[in-house]
Amino acid sequence: MRSLKIILLASAFNGLTQRAWLELREAGHVPSVVLFSDAEAVCQQIEDSPAALVICPFLKDRVPARLWQDTRRPVVIIHPGIVGDRGASALDWAITRQVPVWGVTALQAAEEMDSGAIWASHEFEMPTSIRKSELYNGPVADAAMACIHEVVARFGSDFVPQPLDYSLPQVRGRLQPNMKQSDRSFSWEDDAELIQRRIDAADGQPGVLAELLGEPYYLYDAHLDNRRGTPGQLLAVHDDAVLVATGDRSLWIGSLRCKPRPGEETFKRPARHVLAGRLDKVPTLNWSVASQPYCKELYQPIRYRELGGVGELTFEFYNGAMSTEQCRRLVSALRWAKAQDTEVLLFRGGRGSFSNGVHLNVIQAAKVPGLEAWANIRAINDVCRELLTARQLVVSGLTGSAGAGGVMLALAADGVFARSGVVLNPHYKSMGLYGSEYWTYSLPRAVGYERALQLSEECLPISVVEAREMGLVQDVGPRCPQAFGAWLMAQAQRVAHDPLHAAIRERRRTRDVADMERCRDEELAQMQLDMVQDRNRFSEKCRHFVLKHPVCGTPRRLVAPWANSAEVVSG
The missing domain is CATH 3.10.25.10 (Formyl transferase, C-terminal domain)
Incomplete structure (x- = not known):
């Protein structure tokens, strides 16, 4: 198979775009990213490049006509809907209407949005009771990647994209209006x-x-x-x-x-x-794993169970963000779990992201954001310390993607097992931070000093396949969340005795508490400069992230050498 130069045109370098970039590289292609900012600049970057193909995995903007009319290279849109579905609210309508089957379609960019000729389509059974972000990052992302691989395989062959024909019985989708608040009201x-x-x-x-x-x-x-x-x-x-x-x-x-x-x-x-200040008369319910170990409550952000000598602590924080208070609750839960009579402690995420580190929204809302950030980073460090100092062997389960401190949180365990398709971002620098969560202890210990430095400086995502090859994770399990949960528990139950997991036990035996604490102290000294004194514009980067300000160009690190142009920004 020949290697292709492919441009990924996207509104943001989000999870799906990162996964596409990673999987295309692993397949032997050379992708480069163009983030949509100014239409003229975007056209110039693509027209001046030797790209053979443009794929849009996540694009909220309309493709400029001069790009899709250019016969030198196809522009293919990845649309999160079945064949014939059109409109920006595809997933919103699918969840609202409880459709039994949904899918993703790869189609040629055209004058009318989502109306172009079809390159590929993949369908899946619609899960019940699923939120849009979970659907997008799960079944939709999987189907999107299948479409992208199919488009690339078909490009350059005698394949001809099929025009959208609503007279065909298999074309079940239709043009749908953008969902309004009146459609969502209850x-x-x-x-x-x-x-x-x-x-x-x-x-x-x-x-x-x-x-x-x-x-x-x-x-x-x-x-x-x-x-x-x-x-x-x-x-x-x-x-x-x-x-x-x-x-x-x-x-x-x-x-x-x-x-x-x-x-x-x-x-x-x-x-x-x-709602602070308006909840004084509302009862507070204070259950926890310590007060109710086998809690029957339906809503449990932190929960615990034991099975076959393994204590499994699951934490589930919305969007993977961990505030100061959430970290303190997690520390209390971990201290309780560590006191139980178990050989192995399994520390795993729930639905959605595993962890993305500190809670930037809570930080931005604070009266003094820098001081809240400082409190938050110390609190998440305390979570890591509980994992690093556990009596049990500790295993992390990466149920979803992780970034920055979330990756280092997982690495505080003796062994890390990841779900297939998960994307990791083991770096801090792009947010103006030195980094913490014992990363200068855990990351070099896992991958070596040279690779740790490379990961921290390049600020690029890695797949779990790459992570396994470099020693960041020990193994990769099934993509299906339920199957992964069963596989993860089976791995945890074998950790204490299976010869295949001897390296995990050796890692626990050779831990160096004094070195850990030295790393923590040095990291926090740097983070105080970043968060409290704002030496690298963390406050500005945090504000832009939280308020979702649009990008002003494509970071140089995402531009392949063959696609270099002047229309990029540093970073």
Whole structure:
């Protein structure tokens, strides 16, 4: 198979774009990224390049006509819908309508959006009770990658993309309008499952606008509960979430965003933070793994179980962000779990991301963001310390993608097992940070000093296949979340005795507590300069990230040598 020069044209270097970049490289191709900023600049970069093919894995902008009309290279859009589906709200409608089967289509860019000739399509059974971000990063991303590989395989052959023909019976999709808030609206007297589905369908963006305590908020992160009350009434607070009564049961709402006033920018924050000062009369429920080890509560951000000598601690924080308070709760849970009579402690994520480190939204909302960042980084360091000093053998389970401190959090374990398709970003520098979470101890210990330095300086994602080859993870398990959970537990149960896992046991035996603490102290000294004194513009980068400010160009590190041009930014 010949190697192709491929441009990935995207609105952001998001999880799917990163996965496409990684898998195309692993397949022997040479991808380069162009982030959509100014249309003229984007056209110039692509037209001046020797790229054979342009693939758009995540593009919210319209492809300029001069690009798709250029016969020198096809421009292929990856659309998250079945053949014939068109419009920007494909996943929102699919979740809202509870369709049994959905898919992804690769189609040629054309004048009308999503109407071009079809290069490839892949369908999947639609999971039940799934939020949009989880659907996008799971079945949709898997189908998208299958389409991308098929497009690349067909390019240069005698394959001819098939025009979209709505008269064919197999073309089930249709042009759908952009979903409006009126399409998402609900009454608190509606059933809890209907309301949850509306919130799930708007996960990420834009959220569902509803009223709480007489004020309008965008709602995110909904979880069912069986308690009952007057519809719309706040029944309880637990951790960061508030419990709202519905027509039949109730829902935990984990995150809110204030409806912005004209000219105002707002962003998601933990619900309890947003409603602070208005919850004094709302009961607080304080269960934890320490107070209720085998808790029957439906909503459990941190939960624990034991099976075959393994204590499994699962933490599930929305979007993988870990605030100071969440880290402190996790420290308490870990201390309790470490005191149990188990040989192995399995530390794993839940649905969605494993961890992306500190909670930038909470930091940005603080009165003094730098001081909150400083508290947050020390708190997540305390989580790492609990893992590094456990009596048990500790295994991390990367159920989802991880970035920055989230990768180093996993590396605080003796062994790391990852789910197939997960993407890792083991670096901090692009956020203006030196890095912490014992990374100067754990990362060189896993991959060697030279590779650790390379990973920290290049600021590029790596696949779990690469991570296994370099020693960052010990093995890679099934892509299916349920199958991975069973596989992960089986691995953890074998860690203490299986000869294949001798390296994990040796890593625990040779840990150096004094060296760990020296690394922590040195890292925190650097992080204080970055977070409190802002020596590398962390505060600006944090603000841009939280407020989702558009990019002004493509970072040089994402541009392949063959695609070099003047229209990139440093970083």
